[in-house]
Amino acid sequence: MIRLENVSKRYGNGHYGVIDVNLEIHRGEFIFLVGPSGAGKSSLIRMLYREELPTSGEIYLDEFRLSQLRRTQVSRLRRQLGVVFQDVKLLTNRTVFQNVAFAMEVVGAKGHDIQKRVPQVLELVGLARRRNNLPHQLSGGEQQRVGIARALVNNPVYVIADEPTGNLDPETAFDIIKLLNEINRRGATIVMATHAKEIVNQMHKRVVAVENGRVVRDEARGAYGYEP
Amino acid sequence: MNLNSVWYIAKETGRNLVYNIWMTLASVSTVAISMFVLSFFLVLTVNMTHLTTVLQSQVEMRVFINANVPRHSEMTLLKQADQWPGVRKIQFFTKQQAADSLKKEFPDQRDLLTLISKSNPLFDGFNVYTKNPNEIPALAVRFQHEKAVHNVVYEGQVVSRLSRLSVIMKWVGWAVELLLGLATLFIIVNTIRLAVFARRREVAVMKLVGATDWFIRWPFVLEGLVLGIVGAGVADLVVSQGYHWLIMAATGALPFWPMAPYAQVMAKTWDFTLIGGLVVGGVASIVALRRFLKV
Ligand SMILES: Nc1ncnc2c1ncn2[C@@H]1O[C@H](COP(=O)(O)OP(=O)(O)O)[C@@H](O)[C@H]1O
Ligand SMILES: [Mg+2]
Numbered sequence: 261m262i263r264l265e266n267v268s269k270r271y272g273n274g275h276y277g278v279i280d281v282n283l284e285i286h287r288g289e290f291i292f293l294v295g296p297s298g299a300g301k302s303s304l305i306r307m308l309y310r311e312e313l314p315t316s317g318e319i320y321l322d323e324f325r326l327s328q329l330r331r332t333q334v335s336r337l338r339r340q341l342g343v344v345f346q347d348v349k350l351l352t353n354r355t356v357f358q359n360v361a362f363a364m365e366v367v368g369a370k371g372h373d374i375q376k377r378v379p380q381v382l383e384l385v386g387l388a389r390r391r392n393n394l395p396h397q398l399s400g401g402e403q404q405r406v407g408i409a410r411a412l413v414n415n416p417v418y419v420i421a422d423e424p425t426g427n428l429d430p431e432t433a434f435d436i437i438k439l440l441n442e443i444n445r446r447g448a449t450i451v452m453a454t455h456a457k458e459i460v461n462q463m464h465k466r467v468v469a470v471e472n473g474r475v476v477r478d479e480a481r482g483a484y485g486y487e488p
Numbered sequence: 489m490n491l492n493s494v495w496y497i498a499k500e501t502g503r504n505l506v507y508n509i510w511m512t513l514a515s516v517s518t519v520a521i522s523m524f525v526l527s528f529f530l531v532l533t534v535n536m537t538h539l540t541t542v543l544q545s546q547v548e549m550r551v552f553i554n555a556n557v558p559r560h561s562e563m564t565l566l567k568q569a570d571q572w573p574g575v576r577k578i579q580f581f582t583k584q585q586a587a588d589s590l591k592k593e594f595p596d597q598r599d600l601l602t603l604i605s606k607s608n609p610l611f612d613g614f615n616v617y618t619k620n621p622n623e624i625p626a627l628a629v630r631f632q633h634e635k636a637v638h639n640v641v642y643e644g645q646v647v648s649r650l651s652r653l654s655v656i657m658k659w660v661g662w663a664v665e666l667l668l669g670l671a672t673l674f675i676i677v678n679t680i681r682l683a684v685f686a687r688r689r690e691v692a693v694m695k696l697v698g699a700t701d702w703f704i705r706w707p708f709v710l711e712g713l714v715l716g717i718v719g720a721g722v723a724d725l726v727v728s729q730g731y732h733w734l735i736m737a738a739t740g741a742l743p744f745w746p747m748a749p750y751a752q753v754m755a756k757t758w759d760f761t762l763i764g765g766l767v768v769g770g771v772a773s774i775v776a777l778r779r780f781l782k783v
Contacts, residue, residue, distance in 0.1 A: 309696070331701055338698030349696075351689055362690075366699035368493045414697060 261286055262308065262418065262451075267317035269303050269473075277303025279473040280317070285451060287417070290444045292460045293453040294484055295470035301453035304470065305422045308451065309341050310334055322417070339367060342411030342448075344421035348403045350395040356382065356406050357391040363410045381409045385439060401432035408439060412448075419443060421452040425459070434459060457484040493703065500690075500707040504683040505714065511679040512715065518675045519719020519768065520726070522668040523761040527727040529661030530757050531748075536654035538748035543650070549624055549631075549642040552611040557636045562612060565636055569614065572630065574623035579615040586610045611638055622648050669768055676715050676772035677779075680708050684780045691781065708781065709773040716769025720761040727757055 262285040269277035278300040285291060293301045306312045307319060310326050319326040324337045350359050357378055364374045382388045385405040395403055404424055411419055421440065425433035437459050444450045454460060460467060460483065467482025468475060477485065505512045551569075553562050562580065570578050581589075587610055616631075618624055628640045684691070687707075694704050731753055738747050 335698040335700045338696065341698075343696050349689065349693060351693065362693065363697040365492070365496045366694045366703060367697060368490060368703070370490065371492050374492075410693075410697070 261320075261322065262449075263320045264304075265318050265320075267304075267307065267314045267319060269300075269307060269312065270315045276300075276473045277312075278307075278470070281470075281473075281475050283468065283475060283478070285449065287449050288444075288447065290441065290450045290463075290465045291452065292463070292465055292467045292482070292484075293451060293470060294455075294460060294467055294486070295476075296486065297455075299470040300473040301470055302422055303473070305420055305451070305453055308418075308420055309343050310337060335367075339414055340417045342408075342414070342416035342419040344404070344407050344411045344419065344424045346423040346426040348395075348407035350403060350406055350410075352395055355392050355394055356387055356398070356409075359395070359406055360409045360413050363413050367414060369414075377413060378409075381413045384412070384442075385409045399432075400428050401435060404428065404436055405439065408436070408443075412443060416448060418449045418451065421450070423453055423455060425454065425456055430456075430458060437463065457486070460484040497703070497706045497710065501710040501714065504687070504707055504711045507686055508679060508682050511682050515672075515676050515679045515715040516719045516722060518672045519716055519765055520722040522665070522672045522768070523720045523723035523764055524726060525668055526661070526665050526764055527723055527757040527761055529657065529665070530760055531727070531731060531753055533654050533657050533661065534753050534756055535748045536650060536657065538752075539746055540650050540654065542746040549616040549618070549628060549640060550613055551616060551631045551640050552613040552638040553636050554638045555611060557612075561636055565634060566614060569616070569631070572627065574618050574620065574627055575616060576619045577615075577617040580612070581615060582612050583610045586613065622651075624648070665764075669764075672719075672768050673772050673775070676712055676769060677776045679715065680712055680773055680776035681780045683708060683711055684776065705777055705781065708777055709770070712769040712773030712776070713766060714769070716765035716767070716772075717762065718765075720765030723761055724754075724758055727761075728754055 262283075264281050264283040267281045267283075268279050271277060281304065293304065295301055303312070307314055307326070308321070310329065313327055321337065322340065324333065324340075326337070329337060351362065354362065360378045360381060361374050364377065369377075379388065379391070382391055385408055387402060387405050387409065390398060390402060395406065398406065404427075407424070408419075411421075419440070424440075425436050428436065433456055437456075440450055440452065441463070464481045467477070467479050467485070469477035469482075469485060553565075566578060566580050569575060590610075616627065618627060624642050628642055631637050631640050691704055732750060735747050735750060738745055
C-alpha cells in the first residue's frame with residue numbers, strides 16, 4: 261500500500277508542486293491521476309519513486325518510509341517499482357532486448373535468468389519479433405512498449421507511469437492502456453498520470469483529480485471530468 | 489556481487505574506455521609521461537646511492553705516519569684509533585705496500601714509479617674506513633692532532649657531497665612529481681567526467697531501476713585505475729628498455745663507472761610507478777565521481 265500523509269512539495273523557487281495531499285493507494289488498484297498541465301501530477305509521481313522528497317508530510321510505500329531511507333534502501337525501494345515516462349528514456353545505441361536486459365543486469369540478475377525473463381516480457385508487450393531492433397527503428401508506440409517492458413522486467417509491485425501515452429495517437433495510446441490493464445490484471449498496482457480524456461472515461465477506473473497542487477476529486481469509478 | 493555483475497562492470501568499463509578513445513589515449517600518455525619522469529628520478533637517485541656505497545667501500549682516508557716513528561708506536565696508535573667512534577675499519581700498510589699499490593693504480597707513470605721504487609719516499613700509514621662519510625673531516629682532524637701523524641688525505645668530500653646531492657635530487661624529484669601528478673590527476677578527472685557525461689542516460693536508467701550506488705560507480709572507478717595502471721606500464725616498458733640500453737652503453741664507454749644493477753633499479757621503478765599509477769587513477773576517479781556523478 262502507498263499512503264501519502266499531508267504531503268506538500270515546495271520547490272527552491274518558492275513554487276508549490278503539491279499542497280497537503282492525503283491519498284491511499286491499495287495493492288492491485290489502477291489509478292488515473294488527472295488534472296491540467298502544471299497541476300502537480302509529475303511532482304507527486306517523482307516523490308513516489310523518491311526522485312524528490314516532500315518538504316513536509318510523509319509517504320509510506322509498503323515497509324518503506326520514504327523520508328527516512330538510507331541510500332541502500334533507496335535502491336531496494338526502486339526495485340519494487342517500475343517507472344514509465346512520456347519520453348521513454350531508451351538507450352539509443354542498444355537493441356530492444358539489450359535495453360530491457362540492462363534493467364536486470366544492473367540490479368545483479370543472473371545471466372540465465374535474464375535470457376529467460378526478457379523474452380517473456382517482450383512477448384507480453386508484443387515485441388518478441390523486434391528484439392534485435394534499435395529504438396530509432398521503432399514507432400512511438402513500440403518504443404513505449406519497450407519502456408513498459410523495461411519497467412516490468414524486474415517484477416515490480418507498483419508500476420508508475422507519467423503520461424506514457426502523451427506522445428502517441430489515440431489508437432496507439434489505447435493499445436498501451438490495454439497493455440497496462442493486462443499488467444494490472446496480472447497483479448501489479450498501476451498509478452498513471454494522464455491527459456487522455458477518452459481513455460479515462462472508457463476505463464472506469466479510480467480517478468484522482470489534482471488542481472493547483474491539491475487533490476480536488478477522488479472517485480472509485482470516475483471520469484476525466486475536464487473539457488480539453 | 490556475483491560473476492554476472494563483475495562481468496557486466498568489466499564490460500561497461502571497456503565500453504567507457506573505447507567510447508572516449510582519444511581521452512583514453514591522452515590520459516594514458518600523461519600518466520606514462522608522469523611515471524617516466526618519476527622513474528627518471530628514481531634511476532638517478534638509485535644510481536647515486538649505488539655510486540656512494542661503491543665509493544664508500546673504497547678507501548676513504550689515508551693517514552701517513554712520520555718516517556721516524558717506530559713500528560710498535562704505529563701499532564699502538566692503530567689499536568687506539570680502531571676504538572674511536574666513527575671508525576668502521578682500519579688497516580696498516582708499510583711504505584713498500586703503498587708503493588706497490590701506487591704502481592698498480594698508475595701503471596703508465598713510469599718516471600714517477602722509477603723514482604718511487606728507487607728512493608721510496610712514501611710513508612707507512614693506515615687505510616681508514618668510516619661508518620658514515622660525514623664523519624671523515626672530524627676524524628681527519630683527530631688523526632692530525634696525533635704527533636706521529638705526518639698528514640691525512642681523504643676523498644670523503646666527494647662522497648658526502650654526493651650523498652647530499654642525492655638527498656636534494658630526491659626532493660627535486662618529489663616536487664616535480666607532485667606537479668606532474670596534479671596535471672595527470674586533472675586529465676584523468678576530465679576523462680572520467682566525459683565518460684560520466686557520455687553515460688548519463690545509462691546512469692539515469694540505472695538509478696531508476698534500483699541499481700546500487702556502487703554498481704553505478706564501479707565502471708568509472710575501474711576506468712581511473714585502468715588508465716593509471718596502463719600508463720604506468722607504458723612508462724615501465726620505456727624505462728626498462730632505456731636503462732638496459734644505458735647499461736650497455738656505459739659498459740662500452742665508461743667501464744669503470746659503477747651503474748646500479750638492472751634488476752635493483754627495475755624493482756624500484758616498477759613498485760613506485762605501479763603504485764603511483766593506481767593512486768593517481770584511484771584518486772582521480774574519486775574526485776570525478778564526487779563532482780560529476782550524482783547518484
Ligand atoms: N523542478 C521544479 N522546480 C520548480 N518548480 C517546479 C518544478 N517542477 C514542477 N514545478 C512546478 O510545480 C507545479 C506542478 O508541476 P508538475 O508537477 O510538473 O505538474 P503536471 O505534471 O501536473 O503538469 C508547477 O507550477 C510547476 O511550475
Ligand atoms: Mg507532468
